[in-house]
Amino acid sequence: MTTTFTSPLPPAIDELWERRQEITPSDTDARATIVQAVDDLDSGKARVAFVDTEAPGQPVVVDERAKRSILLSFRVLEMQESSMGDAYTHDRIPLKRRFDGVRVVPGAIARWGSYLAPGVVLMPSFTNFGAYVGSGTMIDTWATVGSCAQVGENVHVSGGAGIGGVLEPPQASPVVVEDDAFLGSRSMVVEGARVRRGAKLGAGTILTSSTRVFDAETGEELPQGEAPAWSVCVTANRVKSFPGGDFGMPCLLVLKRIEEGAEHDKLALNDMLREHGVNA
Template identity: 75%
Template sequence: MPSPVPAEIDRLWERREALGPADADARDTVLAAVDLLDSGAARVARVDPADDAVRVDERARRAILLSFRVLGMTASEVGPFRHHDRLPLKTRFDGVRVVPGAIARWGSHLAPGVVLMPSFTNIGGYVDSGTMVDTWATVGSCAQIGRNVHLAGGAGIGGVLEPAGAVPVVVEDEAFVGSRAMVVEGARVRRGAKLGAGVILTGSTRVYDAATGAELPRGEAPAWSVCVGATRAKSFPGGEFGMPCLLVIKRLAEGEVHDKLALEALFREHGLAF
């Protein structure tokens, strides 16, 4: 997958320690590269349809990191609020609903049809059409959110800028991430998966099928599944303790639009809020 970000970014990266806000040519190159992310012409990561692997555009990520070197601290204000930062806020919101209190940084992409409740979307984040980022939810740096996703109130999608090679969190189309759930460290929520409130999913979280007891790939909520947080017993020298895991409690038919009332009842059956 060739990067749309110009190769000059790689050359600037090699001398990044020497760069600063006074380097006008470098600044223009970096700003143009980050603007490709802002418009959606480039993105930090995407799922390769050829092998279903997440491919990271390291050049795009380097452009973001370089922006912190070539941009100086600038004072700004929004109403009575005062800010002092290197990165400006996003100004491109074509077809996007932005509720007062929502914050999106320049360099994040919001596709038409996105709804931002009072929330935070960081640089490099990509949010596709039809998705709602609900109240106090966070889309971390470089996180990739698909179409028609619902990030419920307080959901935290972790970010990653460094180290090199680290894979961002990916939440695929039609997924639901419940209130106060946390998806971090390159974890992946596959298409149509529904995560209950308070779920913690990291890149190394162990995942089990409640119907069979089988262990599934770590750090992934399976496609078209309903998942809740659980614990598994593990012995230590000091005793036996419960370690967090993800439990798949139901499988949905592929493409099934699950009735929200039925989904809420299913989560409540397992002691969770919707």
């Protein structure tokens, strides 16, 4: 926990975490506390992480208690069979049932404990346990939002894009995709990497927490594992020498800075990327 943030979830979660090896589904009091905590995540009353926009550098603040409630739920929930049409599931975590103001296209799946704000559009896709998706965001066909991933408002997650999950350890920062971002088709953002506000990733872009980031115009190396705010980025290669020879190692290349507040314009983005031989 940080010293400046107080979780909205009860301190009892921390007490249960300390004796987690003893907890079973038959512990009805523990089960009730944990289920209520996860339900608060499902309703948006609590969330796994958020960007502290008032602090220098706008750090990501993780609610460790929220992560603990998710991990504890696997100890108190028993396997159950459920159905969705002709499809069956056999799992500890049921499917989500709160979709107020959310458009859910047939084939979309979201698990209980994920939050979807009004105005979200789910094409046939998968949203995992503990994830948060802000208003106006589209999760396009075959895209995935991993466990505890935090996706902001007015984000477009294109077809087949993958946002990785970060569940353990509880204090680990999840993947964060901030407001107004664009993730191109088949791009992947994993391992707690961060896409800053308004950043656009070209098709097939890979961003991990250890990815080195470079500015194409200046050659400057930027913070590792982050797509800078209001920029257009693609995966590139940077030559590194090893005893066995010189090899191209993947990196994130910032092709261009764009005007702050620029809206998604797929055609304009495609034109911009095609100048450099890539697509959105």
